[in-house]
Amino acid sequence: MSADRPTMPPVRLHSEAELARAALSAPLLARAAKLARWADSGVPVGVGGELVEKALVAATEHLGLAADEDGPAYTAEAWQLAVDTGLVEITEHEDADTDDAAQLPDDAAVGTAAPGEELGLLTAGDPQDVLDIWLGGMETVLADAVAPDFSDIADQLAEGGELDLDAIDWNPEEEAELLDGILGNLYLLSALGEDPGQDIPLPALAASMIVPDDMDEPTDEILEEVSDAMMRLDDQFRVLEPIGLVAYRPVDEALIEELDEDGTTVTEAEPLADEDVARYGLVRLTPLGVWAVRARMLDAGVDAPALGDLADKGADALLAALPDYPEVLAQAESEQWLTARAPLDAARDLLAAARGDDARGPLRRLAAQQTLSLVAPEAEPALREVLDDRHLGGLARVWLAERGLPDIPEPSQELVFWLTVDTIAAQLGDADDEASAELQELVQGLSDQHSGFFDAVWRVDHPATADVLEAMGRLHPDKKAAKEARKAAFKARSQQAG
Known part of the structure; x- marks a missing residue:
């Protein structure tokens, strides 16, 4: 393995069949598939493949979302996913003029959508076919999650102003990098945690990307960055949950201050007790999300093993x-x-x-x-x-x-001491505090059990003898014994050099 190739801890993966079932039951893909089947008689679409106004109303009713004020938006998202993943295919009308989309009326149809080839794979393909389609849809959703708030752009254009991308304070590379880092941290927590299904508080997740490791107390500036990151992540996880990548409990709206156009507080955030930290948001990768993040890491050249590899x-x-x-x-x-x-x-x-x-x-x-x-x-x-x-x-x-x-x-005494050196050498690379305490206890116990321990050990023909004795000199709580260990280490080095 290349030394500069990043390596992740192994993760448990669910079977492809289980993951495919999870993908099919993800709300966004389920809606997209339902709309693709609904389009079997042909559906009129606009320039970008979007549903025209009457078709959007019918599609919203078909999904049972007509009573939801956000129903049309949910329907439009699901339809766009169907287009992006090939669940529906667009055929442009021969007489449609799409060169100047701005001149077309809102309900102008320039093409017809019908079920695509991918829909057949989604319903009759093998689990890998389903996962490939879902993964393509997830990439689309990830791009949506880091996109800017286009309502500001729409307002600019509606008022006859010029499009000013700098004014929306959006750096696509930085946003994508931050989200990738967050997903990577969630992946690590899934791999290293005893309970891979444990929810992670949003403040802790945001802080893991922003607060430096060597900072004991975050500054006010850092805390403000963490707060801003939390709000961005809250928006992003709300976008990612319907595709099944994460399980997310959003930030409680009562904890967010509402500001007027001048930035003046209209509604103050509700006070928060320590035990209510969950109201700041809880998130975890789903099993499908763990699989997806690993797949992206493998594509990026990261060594990301799975249990059973x-x-x-x-x-x-x-x-x-x-x-x-x-x-x-x-x-x-x-x-x-x-x-x-x-x-x-x-x-x-x-x-x-x-x-x-x-x-x-x-x-x-x-x-x-x-x-x-x-x-x-x-x-x-x-x-x-x-x-x-x-x-x-x-x-x-x-x-x-x-x-x-x-x-x-x-065993011979030589074998006993060789095994002792080998055992300690195997544990020296563990820098964990708890492991170091256990190693210190082992070192003290070994030297106390054998009189003349250090005088015998430095003679052991093991490549790690000197390193082990030096470590024992650092770890032994008794100053006299520690000094003996250091002297023995010096003798071992001299013997190796000779």
Whole structure:
């Protein structure tokens, strides 16, 4: 893998069949499909493929939205999605003059819409066909979500003014980048969280994109940026929810100050208690959204693994990846990998892949030990075959002992100390505070259990011996023991240099 290629943690994906069902039930696509079927006898459309006035009224009634004041807008959105995704196809009238659209009356039809080929795939295609159509529609909706408020533009034109794009304060690249970053953060939370369905408060999500990591207390200016971002995200998530990308609870309208044209407060925001933070908006990616964001990341060259990707790979690929997985997903990945293999064959493959004196060797062996803990007892012969192996004899004895099996030979002191160094080396890369505390406890326990521990360990022929001793010197709470560890590290370095 290229060092400069971004890597994401793995995610659990629903089956394609489940995702396709979710796509078909997304309100916006469901409405678009319903309108496409309704158009089987031909529907008059305007210059951009939009429904003419009478057709829009009929379409709104067909969707059962006539009583909703926003019904025509919802219908127009669904129709546009049908056009953009090929659920309907437009045939222009031969005698239609579309060169000067501004001169055409509002109800002028320049073409006819009828069901397109994609509608057949949506109803009779396989799950991937459905997902491809949905994904194309989602890209259209994402573009709509970062578009400016065109009501200001319409007002300018209605008043006879000239179009001034600078006046609407819109940078399409910045808006798209911000939304991509937000979706990426939601994806990370889905991957790393124990509960992938957990709702994320909108203020926390906005702050994750704006507040610098090293800032203890956000400044007023930063807080204002977060507030502005929240309002933009509120608008955007309202657009994205109907396509099924996110599940969203909008910001409570009572919390938003209403201003008049001069910027003077007309209605003040309602006070908010701490326990009402959910009223500021809650959002999460749906399973369909997780799949979609991952698909976009893969297209962008991001390494975005999914649970089960390694099931048909060799043990070397499994052990190379597992150290970077969250614990719960590492176990789930291991279980899937083991399901496809006989216990004895799986154990032999894992043990062979765990060997090596390279820097990642300790991590591979730790991953192998964790995976082997899930292997059935039939693997016993494979573990006994490596009892005399310097790299593997220690973990083999642990496996046999955990199962209460007989005839486990006593390890040599050299093997015990080698395994100790290897175990600590595997944990040194974890900078998490909790993990560091556990490592500190391990370091203290090991040195306390063995008299002359440091004098023995510096002689261990392990490539990480000096690094481990230096770490023990930093972590050991007893100053005397820490000093002994540092001296031992110096001796180990000298031995390696010699």
